[in-house]
Amino acid sequence: MIKRNRFAAVAVAFVAFASPAAQAETLSAALTAAYNNSGLLEQNRALLRAADEDVALAVGATLPVINWSISASSSINNALPASQRAATNTAIAAISGSFTLYDGGTGRLAVDAQKELVLSTRQTLIGVEQDILLRAVQAYMNVRRDQEFVQLRESNVRVITQEFRAAQDRFEVGEVTRTDVASAEARLAGARSLLAAAQGALVKSMEEYNAAIGHMPSGAAAVSPAPVSQTVTEAKDYAVRNHPSVREVQHTVAAAELNIQRGEAAVMPSVTIDGSISTNQDSVEAGQIGISVGGPIYAGGQIASAMRQLIARRDAARSGLYLTMASVEQQVGNAYASLQIARASREASDRQISAARVAFEGIREEATLGSRTTLEVLNAEQELLDAQASRISSQADEVIASYAVLAAMGLLTAEHLRLPVQQYDPAAYYNLVKDAPPLLSEQGRALDRVLRAIGEE
Template sequence: MNGKTSVVKHRFDIKLARSMFGAISFGMALTTSAFAFDPLLTHGAIPMSPAAPLFANTGSGVCVFDSMPTPLTLNEAIERALCNNPKTREAWAQVKIRAAEVGIGRAAYLPTVSAQWRGVRDETTTNVTNYPQYSSNYRNSVLRTESVTLNWVLYDFGGRAAALQNANSLLEAAQASQEAALDDAFGAVSKDFYSAQGARGAVDAQKEIVAAAQQTFDAAKARADKGVAPISDQLQAQTTLAQAQLDETKAEGELATAIGTLNGDMGMEPNTALAMPPVDAGVKPDAMFQETVDALIETAKASYPSIRAAQSQLDAAQAKVRQTRAEGLPKLQFVAEYSHNNQPTTLAVGIPQFPATGHEWYLGLQVTIPIFEGFVRNYQIREAHAQADYQHEVLREAQIKVASDVWSAYQTLQTATASLVSNEALIEISRKSYEVSGHRYEKGVGNILELLSGLQAYARARVSWIRAVNEWRSARLQLAAKIGRIPSR
């Protein structure tokens, strides 16, 4: 045949609305169910709430709140803050991410099965130059191909095992990081709680001082009116009263600021009204941290979440080295496929097409051997080794920082304890001195300067004691947070 044959083929996808709608609906149903479905059991690693690791013994009621208690308790403030703090919620989300990655690592041990369906409308035109009798034009309404493929990795020189260990280590790191975030948030909110409680106590103390200054002014005025004391006594007492009232105003402003900060910790508006407990309501010095500072540092190094997180990150990096190396080795897979089609057939050019069906299947083993990857594997392994070295230094840094933090927190607590003891003695002495000065002034054997000096000394001692007791309480919880030994009150 000396003629020329030209073939023009037109093919486009069939859009069958009903089939597409059914396929999309089925896919959406699978996606929705897959989100809730956890066949590889990873959900158990996820805490029930952002604060659950710190309230492990309180059941499922964590982060479920009623109305604000009156007065506000430390535990209530801590739980609200831990549940609503963006940092703790971010750490909780990281645990969910890592748990899903563990599921991916476990899924690598299972076979994958995929199905494909294709439906097309086919038009084939063949024009044979100079021999029109051999030309043809075939139009097929719907050509279908259905196939199912199975692929199962049987052996990969430990690549999947290393990947799963990497995912497990990263999950442990995320869990430890969540605990570290909770400890940090715990330290911040407890400090702010005691600052607000101390500010409330300072306001109460200033009110007492104003009342005492008013009483002193009234006594000085009465004596001046009777002519038994100079008018300067009245003026000096009036000055002391004005100063006490000014200090009261400042204390109220500091209380409002502290309340706003505490509200922010708990995720509420800063102007939300809070009733703080009196300073006298709270823990007193005890023997909770009587171990040596060396013992506390060793305790922290063994259990503090940031160190455990760094250790898990190092384990993950070392597993990544093994995973990267294994990915460059041969892989043995079991493969299988079955396909079916209704492709028509023809015996020769110009012969009409005949309807036909066909099917194909195979089972077998497939070995994949990476031969040359452009040296990329070399550098990937180098990168993984370098990442492991980096994580090793991160671990050392975390250990040094925790030791330093525990040392500082311990010394702060020791100083706060000694300061509190001294302040308790000072406030008792200054109170008695002020009472004696008052009696002496009333009997006319003391002067106004002695009385006012006693009042000011008592005022300073009272405010100093309030500051000292709250600094001790805060230092106690800061040390507890640094060594991962959170008290129950």
């Protein structure tokens, strides 16, 4: 039942999509919907909030720790005669606290390292946003491409049907042979098969559109390529400085450097102050305060091993940065090459269509005079059809490639495209938690309200 209902929904969407009265959705509206409906964006925003909390945890580790406790006990001294035995009840309530006065800077470095990881995670979120918008562009243009393919195949079926009927009429008066009729009939069957394939491809594209954008398409309007004014060299220079993948790894390298400093500071002595106050069942109060100083002397080589491990991870992060920069440069070069190929293909297709149309119309006219065969007319029509299909495909490829250039440069974002969306502010939640507010503070209650609001969305 579920599969039949799903198929029926797709069929209804296809009929509505194919209807001339359907209101075509613009690319800007589709990208806006993709941004607003993306569960992947929501997932990575939650991961960013989790990274923000790592800063709060690191800050909290540098602040005083205060605990409370209540204990009660009852004891009997069996060494005494039975007549003298009595239960001794004890109850103690206590508050204790500790605070690290000096740790060689490890706490501060831990906070700084987590801040770098937050900045890295923010860049990851931008990268996800780019992927979502590029997928939406591809889905939109593939729907438009397949829509035009269906229209082209429908027109082809109509034209070949006319040629088939004309061949039959000419056969009946003896102007052509049965071979001409059979050729036209075979070509008509092939055209109908290709039309069915094009309709199936359109349904698949509509499903991808639904997955990428959040609803079934109502049609796809004509789209111009995104403006790309930089040369490929300028684009590469910009990308290696600003692409989110590069910035993400840069912050990862910075965090690795800070972790090495933390490892070096770990051998420094630490100074901690501890204190407590308690009262018992007799209201007798007691308190104590003390300072302890200590540090490692020997740990079986663990400290040295940890340092070497941190250095190795830093080196791996640096190598990852070089690899990422090279990959980004390659992506820019590939995107520009794809854009140039699509442009050249479109321009060539325009010239091919013009020539193929003249040839088709001339051969068809000559066939009415008996100097051309039906097969020659069908071949000329097929050349025109191929040229038109090539132009449709190259136009879609050009638009996709132009947006791929923006993505390769790190510019395929809602902000750069000026989409009418409520953009997510990655600093808003961070500013609420960065100082590790207590649960019952005003800031802590504000965080509870924010989380409840997020959960209700």
